[in-house]
Amino acid sequence: MASNTNVSKTKFTLNNGTEMPAIGLGTFRIKTENAIMSTVDSALAAGYRLFDTAAVYGNEFYLKNAFRTLLPKYGLRREDIFVTTKLSPSNHGNRDVTERAYRKSLQNLGLDYVDLYLIHFPGTANTAADDILNVKIRDQTWAGLASLYDEGLIKAIGVSNFTVRHLQQVISATHGVVPAVNQVEWHPYYFQHDLMEYCKRNGIVLQAYCSFGGTSSSNMNLMQDPVVNSIAKKFDVTCAQVLLKWALQQGVAVIPKSTDPQRIKENISLNFTIPNGDIIALNALGERNIKYAWDPSVVA
Template sequence: MDGLQSTIKLNNGVEMPRFGLGVWKSNNHTARDSVAAALRDGYHAIDTAKQYGNERGTGAGIKLGLQQAGLKRSDIFVTTKLYNGDQGNYDKVAKAFEGQLKDLGLDYVDLYLMHWPVDATYIESYQAMERLQKQGKIRAIGVSNFDNDRLAKLLESAEIVPAVNQMEFNPTNQEKKILQFDQSHNVQMTAWSPLGGGRSLTNPMIDKLAKKYDRSAAQIILRWEWQRGIVTVIKSAHEKRIIDNSHIFDFKLSDEDVQTINQLDQGERGLWYNDFKWHNPNGEFGNSVAQWDDTNEQL
């Protein structure tokens, strides 16, 4: 049955929840509070990254949320990502990963993604991630923001096929060629920015469908992604919205309406994807951890 505990089997047999909370652009205190709220409200998947600057807050939220929800660590699925500035040889990646585990307050993570394919280092970095998975502190490894050329090159040398490719995916940016390539190699597409900001949420057709089904625009989009088989990471700092976003399991879009949304693709990537300096690990957006005013405060 569809629901927040529904999972999809990754290519290594690990079960991953299909719907989770992300914490991008959240400071440590907001991450703590939203993660705890999500776990209280039935979410079983949490997605963070070193580059977000809030792994400590996320870890505090996991600890608090598990207590409040009466859950065990093994009941939830935690994803974090290899920071661009930590890419390189095994020793560098392993040291960074251990630091991330410490910040999260965890003994292992369920999924470790390479955040960006920094051209000079992503092959070597992925090989280091493979070694870490074999050591048992990571249940699955994958990538994020990989186009087809880079993923194809990675697959030439990979011993472990990435379990996931996390991409921007929403009605106006559906990454059709990347999705097709991922599916052909048994790599699960996961959506970040699943609502597409104003481009998707304010689309007249989405609004029309929201009225038809008596749902919010966000719920229409999230249900569409669910029916497309996309794992979704949705960010919110407000508990009411965290709850509302999860109310997509008591209705279903018709096949015709799914196809209608499929036609909204404009191939327009938002946010800062196009600004990344692929060849330069120290590009403007490529190698910076967000620093928040509360970074050093007690959580």
Template sequence: MSGKLAITDLVPLPNSTVQIPRLGFGVYRAVGDKCVEATKTALKVGYRHIDSAQFYGNEAEVGRAVRESGLPRNEVFITTKIMTPAGSPDATYRKLVESVDKIAGKDGYVDLFLIHSSKSGESGRKELWQALERLLEEGRTRSIGVSNYGVKHIEEMKAYAKVWPPHVNQIELHPWCQQRVIDKYCKEHGIVVEAYSPLVRNYKANDPTLVAIAQKYGKTTAQILVRYALQKGWVPLPKSENPERIAANADVYDFEITSDDMTVLDNLDQGAAGAIVEAVVNE
């Protein structure tokens, strides 16, 4: 990855004409008006990709923020997620449609709909995917993908998927949890890898290795972590409700981490033990 990265960068999804903005904005735990304000601030400073979920309870607020931003709908990439199947393919499909309606209105669409978790069992995962495929066919989402899926879950999909590979796999990724097996597998198959909790929720702000690198570049530890994720070829989704931090986390395009310093950060990997949310199960 070179220093020529830009906030406007787009990444193509596999077997699709859709492109996803390389920098995303997370809204987990941002609720009500705070979510609306944070999302509008993010759009004002140049983010064009918002990551929501049914589980976050803020889909309507994300939709409102995008409308109030004044940006054309097709200039913003909106993701949401479904956690569990609803008991039948039809009921699951209706839950998906409800989300799209909430975000974008009865005639609207989302850009990406993900299965939030791999923990629904094989038949649950199949029901979720088939409902997503139907939503994609009907044009209410422009792409579909998975989250927290290991190699075995994506391989299993081959038995029933009409759309394979999934366009995206969203997983926890930062220097302490690099998930190298699934990252490599996704890259080999063209699956876009999104990095959630890329700031490690600020828990590593005092890590001496990270602090030394931040000082060397004259950047904050959060900026180093966002830039690290971009240079790894991931699509990071940093979250903040604070206007200064929202802007600062996206101000990462005037420097490049050297390959030696990327290696120093790579060496912080603790495998699954480094996860603060969850590491995927590959086998």
């Protein structure tokens, strides 16, 4: 990770040399055109340059309108932003299937390419989690993304919600095509040492979602945790800022979601350092092992 006093300028260098901002804006559950427009406006003003979406979020088209309207407002061009989208589990399969889905996302986003394209989940839609067919289809799907990348249609490819086992399988099936990024649930209540070590060894950047725990489902337990609160008070920052900085200091990229302009600004204002003792205290919360999002470990 390239360091910079301004976290909005900090970038991770992916395993193919592509530079990815360490912090971006997540857009999960931002469902309306007006909400996307105002949120992207606030984010660009605050210094965000990475925008994360997915086919299943249903907001790619709204992002197209936001980029077309707002990039000129801030004197920015397409190449000044980093756009991630994800392949729906209903579009897993051979090269033709994945390419159709990818081109549909491009059309929705109004872009010629995306900077990062992820397989959203290791399982395939309408296939039982324990069905071994998931392995075959997942391998096909990853090979399809690799082919699109080889043709220069995507800047980088990766995965989301993959366990070590899933990563090993797709890398082996494609004779060494390693994902650039693995986007997973990652916060002090739930993080996986074995996954972090495997990704570090293999040059895969971990990118966290659910950095604030279960807030998307109105569960505020992590945000209100006494350990998190005490650290926030010590540095006169928000609990959200503590949770994001905790991840970044351990080499994990983040994509916090907010539609509130003040929160959006706070979430990228992370120019403080959490001392090692407080990092240890936050890591100790992992003993709770509380997961808020879907569980990929059950997928064959």
